[in-house]
Amino acid sequence: MGSRIVRPVVRSFKARFSAEAAAWARKGGHSVYWETDKRAVLVFPPPDPDDPHDLGFWAVLDLAKQKYTVMDAGPFRGLATTLFPRSHHDIARRRAERDSMWPGPTRKMVLDCLECAACCKDNEVQLMDVDVERFADAGRKELARPPLARKRDGKLILTLLPNGKCRHLKRDNKCAIYTCRPDACSEFPAGSECCLYARAEELGIHDGVPPGG
Numbered sequence: 001m002g003s004r005i006v007r008p009v010v011r012s013f014k015a016r017f018s019a020e021a022a023a024w025a026r027k028g029g030h031s032v033y034w035e036t037d038k039r040a041v042l043v044f045p046p047p048d049p050d051d052p053h054d055l056g057f058w059a060v061l062d063l064a065k066q067k068y069t070v071m072d073a074g075p076f077r078g079l080a081t082t083l084f085p086r087s088h089h090d091i092a093r094r095r096a097e098r099d100s101m102w103p104g105p106t107r108k109m110v111l112d113c114l115e116c117a118a119c120c121k122d123n124e125v126q127l128m129d130v131d132v133e134r135f136a137d138a139g140r141k142e143l144a145r146p147p148l149a150r151k152r153d154g155k156l157i158l159t160l161l162p163n164g165k166c167r168h169l170k171r172d173n174k175c176a177i178y179t180c181r182p183d184a185c186s187e188f189p190a191g192s193e194c195c196l197y198a199r200a201e202e203l204g205i206h207d208g209v210p211p212g213g
């Protein structure tokens with residue numbers, strides 16, 4: 001079993017290939033468009049604001065950003081764009097290298113979260129007010145208190161076991177608090193860059209060309 005998902009394939013384009021970068025994104029792919037050697041733009045289909053699982057939106061979050069611009073002119077008219085932080089340029093190159101084996105702008109995958117659970121390991125889940133309220137409504141206020149949750153740098157986060165696993169991850173990879181799990185968990189989309197990263201880091205599964213491969 002598993003869920004069928006369609007994920008964007010990442011391609012890198014030099015500045016003179018803006019039309020190709022736009023065409024790739026119009027077909028559902030994610031383009032890394034190098035305006036110069038030091039300035040890279042992510043070009044992607046505009047996210048659906050009503051879909052918390054939209055992979056384009058999550059690609060922005062994965063750059064530690066929230067904002068993107070839907071262009072109203074130029075070669076990327078109608079497409080969403082956001083600048084890669086300089087600190088993420090190597091990540092952008094690595095994604096394009098990983099996806100170089102996939103021929104089209106999108107790729108179908110089957111992902112079984114119960115076989116995986118990679119994102120429930122070494123992942124500090126931040127709790128928001130809505131999560132704390134949900135815990136209280138479920139009669140589980142302790143979920144937002146030590147030792148199950150702690151404040152760090154002003155953020156309330158779920159604590160991890162010494163082995164890096166979430167304390168609520170059961171042996172069968174099910175979530176012990178599934179019905180009231182945090183939004184950060186329920187909205188985390190399979191097939192996103194965050195998901196692919198977790199699978200690579202935790203399970204050594206690279207959806208494409210492995211590093212140095």
Ligand code: SF4
Nearest residue numbers: 113116117119190195
């Ligand atoms: S890393 Fe991806 S496939 Fe694995 S459990 Fe999380 S969402 Fe599912």
Ligand code: SF4
Nearest residue numbers: 120166168169175185
């Ligand atoms: S709360 Fe549940 S879904 Fe969220 S990280 Fe922990 S085990 Fe995974």
